[in-house]
Amino acid sequence: MASRKVCLLLLLLFTTQSLEEHIRSFHMISMIGQTFKCAQTTCLPFISLITLNILGCQIACLDQTLCEAISFRRSTSNCQLFADVLNQTGNMSYDMDVVTMTEISTTRFSSEHYITIASSSSSTTTTTSVPGWITSGNMTVPRRLHAASTLGNGKVLVTGGYNGINYYNSAELYDSSTGIWISTGNMSTPRYSHTASLLANGSVLVIGGTDGSTALNSVELYDPSSGNWTITGSMNNARQYHTATKLANGKVLVTGGSNNGVVLNSAELYDPVTGSWTVTGTMTIARQYHTASILANGTVLVIGGSNTGSAVNTAELYDPSNGIWRTIQNMNSPRQYHTASILANGQILAAAGYNSGGTLNTAELYNPLTGTWTFTVNMNTPRQRHTASVLANGKVIVAAGSNGSFINTAEIYDPATNTWTNTGNMNEARQFHTASILANGTLLIAGGYNTGGALKTTEMY
Ligand SMILES: *[C@@H]1O[C@H](CO)[C@@H](O)[C@H](O)[C@H]1NC(C)=O
Ligand SMILES: *[C@@H]1O[C@H](CO)[C@@H](O)[C@H](O)[C@H]1NC(C)=O
Ligand SMILES: *[C@@H]1O[C@H](CO)[C@@H](O)[C@H](O)[C@H]1NC(C)=O
Ligand SMILES: *[C@@H]1O[C@H](CO)[C@@H](O)[C@H](O)[C@H]1NC(C)=O
Ligand SMILES: *[C@@H]1O[C@H](CO)[C@@H](O)[C@H](O)[C@H]1NC(C)=O
Ligand SMILES: *[C@@H]1O[C@H](CO)[C@@H](O)[C@H](O)[C@H]1NC(C)=O
Ligand SMILES: *[C@@H]1O[C@H](CO)[C@@H](O)[C@H](O)[C@H]1NC(C)=O
Ligand SMILES: *[C@@H]1O[C@H](CO)[C@@H](O)[C@H](O)[C@H]1NC(C)=O
Ligand SMILES: *[C@@H]1O[C@H](CO)[C@@H](O)[C@H](O)[C@H]1NC(C)=O
Numbered sequence: 001m002a003s004r005k006v007c008l009l010l011l012l013l014f015t016t017q018s019l020e021e022h023i024r025s026f027h028m029i030s031m032i033g034q035t036f037k038c039a040q041t042t043c044l045p046f047i048s049l050i051t052l053n054i055l056g057c058q059i060a061c062l063d064q065t066l067c068e069a070i071s072f073r074r075s076t077s078n079c080q081l082f083a084d085v086l087n088q089t090g091n092m093s094y095d096m097d098v099v100t101m102t103e104i105s106t107t108r109f110s111s112e113h114y115i116t117i118a119s120s121s122s123s124t125t126t127t128t129s130v131p132g133w134i135t136s137g138n139m140t141v142p143r144r145l146h147a148a149s150t151l152g153n154g155k156v157l158v159t160g161g162y163n164g165i166n167y168y169n170s171a172e173l174y175d176s177s178t179g180i181w182i183s184t185g186n187m188s189t190p191r192y193s194h195t196a197s198l199l200a201n202g203s204v205l206v207i208g209g210t211d212g213s214t215a216l217n218s219v220e221l222y223d224p225s226s227g228n229w230t231i232t233g234s235m236n237n238a239r240q241y242h243t244a245t246k247l248a249n250g251k252v253l254v255t256g257g258s259n260n261g262v263v264l265n266s267a268e269l270y271d272p273v274t275g276s277w278t279v280t281g282t283m284t285i286a287r288q289y290h291t292a293s294i295l296a297n298g299t300v301l302v303i304g305g306s307n308t309g310s311a312v313n314t315a316e317l318y319d320p321s322n323g324i325w326r327t328i329q330n331m332n333s334p335r336q337y338h339t340a341s342i343l344a345n346g347q348i349l350a351a352a353g354y355n356s357g358g359t360l361n362t363a364e365l366y367n368p369l370t371g372t373w374t375f376t377v378n379m380n381t382p383r384q385r386h387t388a389s390v391l392a393n394g395k396v397i398v399a400a401g402s403n404g405s406f407i408n409t410a411e412i413y414d415p416a417t418n419t420w421t422n423t424g425n426m427n428e429a430r431q432f433h434t435a436s437i438l439a440n441g442t443l444l445i446a447g448g449y450n451t452g453g454a455l456k457t458t459e460m461y
Helices: 054-063
Strands: 010-017 022-036 047-050 069-073 078-082 092-103 109-111 114-120 125-131 134-136 147-150 156-159 171-175 180-184 195-198 204-207 219-223 228-232 243-246 252-255 266-271 276-282 291-294 300-303 315-319 324-328 339-342 348-355 358-367 372-375 387-390 396-399 410-414 419-423 434-437 443-446 458-460
Touching (some): 022 069, 054 069, 300 348, 396 443
Antiparallel strands (some): 114 125, 156 171, 219 228, 243 252, 252 266, 300 315
């Protein structure tokens, strides 16, 4: 152990199958000259085989979902696959002939929607994977301006929406293990441009919206275990195009929106314990088509949106501890129909949108430490009514939207390099769709509409 010298090497390993459209990968840490010092039968490898080289050994591990680590003996090409790495750690010994590699948990990835351009050498691989989109099951009906929530059981609940003619009270569930949508209980009323928030106990709180003739103050709860809906307390104000944010204390903050054409500056809090709503201060400005993001310290940042027809650049913070709203530095650009994403470093990325100058390709970052907004590099495509989702790797994927025409492109912001990179085109151009991150990190885009009308199609990235 004294001469223990651990060389850490990050590898992205892949294997391709079926016309190079199926890729699996994981990241491994490599310990050169280390071997598992196994003294009991419980820590024996579950498979031993001979492989051509260490890459073959890695691929063998990738093929076995149980496999968490490998040991490759160079002189004999003996490849051992281990399932229970916890049984091995702290029991390494020195053997220059052996390379041991352990999978970094959570990096295992299996996907059928990667197109791979790859080259590999004997023990390390260089891959350039161009992630792509694949279609998933159709929803039971076409929906736009619906809401989507990823449930604790991994399913995605989609509620309401509009198909151009009808407003839906219906809801459906996406089963990510089958890619199939099935109807679940109906809401009490049709709604679109509503919100849906996942509560701490797994229920979904669906708030407001419009039934097609009037804005709604009604609120209902979906119970994933029964598939039933229950009416809960109504808001003080009917509203659509508002925001809803679950706070750290479990309450849900609703801001702004519009009530039959009147844009609102009011904010209210839902208390899940009492099932009732309380007004909580007023924003300094009325807004709809804005965004609300929860900062690391629990305050809520509300930005942009439309006031009386025109986009605003104002930003304000809500402090849940005292219910006070406070204006902070303006964004550099007014924007509505933008997105706001919370980055791992605590900054907020406001992307694209629309103002009197047209559809925007600008993006800017709010730094909570300095309280300032700074433009990042411009996006590749101006867009509004798009979605933005933070991926497991910390990057932000912006999908679809419109800019005069409907957009099927998607682009990714990398906070580490401050760059926007186009990724594969989507199967369908769309706006007013939803974007949900599934439990395994896959992004699911559902519905929306384009020149062909409302969409029931969905696609995964
Ligand atoms: C790991 O090492 C410890 C201490 O040397 C030993 O007691 C234990 O049995 C070893 N575990 C295995 C699985 O070999
Ligand atoms: C080690 O293996 C034994 C037998 O398979 C298992 O019962 C035990 O939980 C494992 N220990 C750890 C830390 O995973
Ligand atoms: C999904 O809907 C689209 C548009 O209606 C249709 O073209 C496609 O065949 C459907 N896909 C499946 C799997 O039913
Ligand atoms: C994630 O889940 C989706 C839906 O079940 C599936 O199609 C996809 O292959 C999964 N991706 C990974 C990396 O497991
Ligand atoms: C849900 O509502 C739709 C009409 O929107 C109706 O066709 C359907 O039968 C209802 N489902 C249930 C389970 O009540
Ligand atoms: C769900 O609703 C159905 C129909 O109203 C009812 O029979 C059932 O008891 C409800 N389930 C739960 C768990 O509340
Ligand atoms: C979840 O919380 C809501 C709001 O407090 C409550 O109405 C509902 O009954 C709870 N659901 C379950 C399954 O406990
Ligand atoms: C939370 O962070 C914001 C942004 O940095 C700051 O303006 C605010 O004062 C902080 N609030 C609290 C209660 O710490
Ligand atoms: C709108 O987006 C399309 C494609 O997504 C792009 O080709 C076009 O240049 C964009 N229009 C403007 C005005 O930027």
